[in-house]
Amino acid sequence: MYRNYCEQKGWKFETLESQSSEVGGFRDCTISISGKGVFGFLKYESGVHRVQRVPDTETQGRIHTSTITVAILPEPKEVDLQIHDRDIKVDVFRSSGNGGQSVNTTDSAVRMTHLPTGIVVQMQDERSQLQNRAKALKILRARVYEQERQRLHSERERERNSQIGNATRSERIRTYNYPQDRITDHRVSINGNLSSCMEEEGLEGFIDEILIQFQTKELEELVNSK
Structure with a gap:
């Protein structure tokens, strides 16, 4: 019909x-x-x-x-995801190994916080701060995207x-x-x-x-x- x-x-x-x-x-x-x-x-x-x-x-x-x-x-x-620099707080610190001992003499580790959602990503795998920033941002985007997708899905189910x-x-x-x-x-x-x-x-x-x-x-x- x-x-x-x-x-x-x-x-x-x-x-x-x-x-x-x-x-x-x-x-x-x-x-x-x-x-x-x-x-x-x-x-x-x-x-x-x-x-x-x-x-x-x-x-x-x-x-x-x-x-x-x-x-x-x-x-x-499609989720229109825009993460602005003003929405991100970045802290840098020295990488630490098992037991908390410092394994790097430079502040290469990165902790990235998405202020609107409170999502935190910490990355210290790379020796370069720039590389850790790039990795952290990639993971942060993925987690923020997933949270927004879940929110839209919940709204859709309620509707x-x-x-x-x-x-x-x-x-x-x-x-x-x-x-x-x-x-x-x-x-x-x-x-x-x-x-x-x-x-x-x-x-x-x-x-x-x-x-x-x-x-x-x-x-x-x-x-x-x-």
């Missing part, structure tokens, strides 16, 4: 990873969608989607309900969790009801024809209507807040 929608929009749709379930379909799937305005169109798709259907294996016609959580996240940019909640049925944003051939968005009380949406021609109109409702609501909130 979404693949066809992306093709209509001229977006690139790429499956990055997926895990199949024991009963068919997918347990987990990560997809990259790129193109003009992608996030603006799809950001309201985040949340719990509920499916109501009668499986082929159901002999008594009972409706089964299942859910899937969707998180729409902007692609993270994802805030989108999907606890993945319970009570948090559903949309229901796909196959027996009644109806698709319902519960946030803005919009109904559509499920068959039409699954066959792509109705999905664009359905999503566009949801976008209009959300944008109108956000505009009203903005006006009322002034």
Whole structure:
């Protein structure tokens, strides 16, 4: 369904990873969608989607309900790491061996502290202070980069969790009801024809209507807040 929608929009749709379930379909799937305005169109798709259907294996016609959580996240940019000289404190001292005895008559060892993060790197392997500085800076950059990467990853996880909640049925944003051939968005009380949406021609109109409702609501909130 979404693949066809992306093709209509001229977006690139790429499956990055997926895990199949024991009963068919997918347990987990990560997809990259790129193109003009992608996030603006799809950001309201985040949340719990509920499916109501009668499986082929159901002999008594009972409706089964299942859910899937969707998180729409902007692609993270490469960490823009800039370490300025003013952010680094450098101390030099004489190298020491086992037991603390001095093994060098010059101050060639380097202790480098990144002031914003408190990360400290000490290097005394080389006899030259210049070489120890270069090594220490390389290690410092790597550690600062990793800390920033972890921070961004944590923020991204918090954003994802805030989108999907606890993945319970009570948090559903949309229901796909196959027996009644109806698709319902519960946030803005919009109904559509499920068959039409699954066959792509109705999905664009359905999503566009949801976008209009959300944008109108956000505009009203903005006006009322002034």
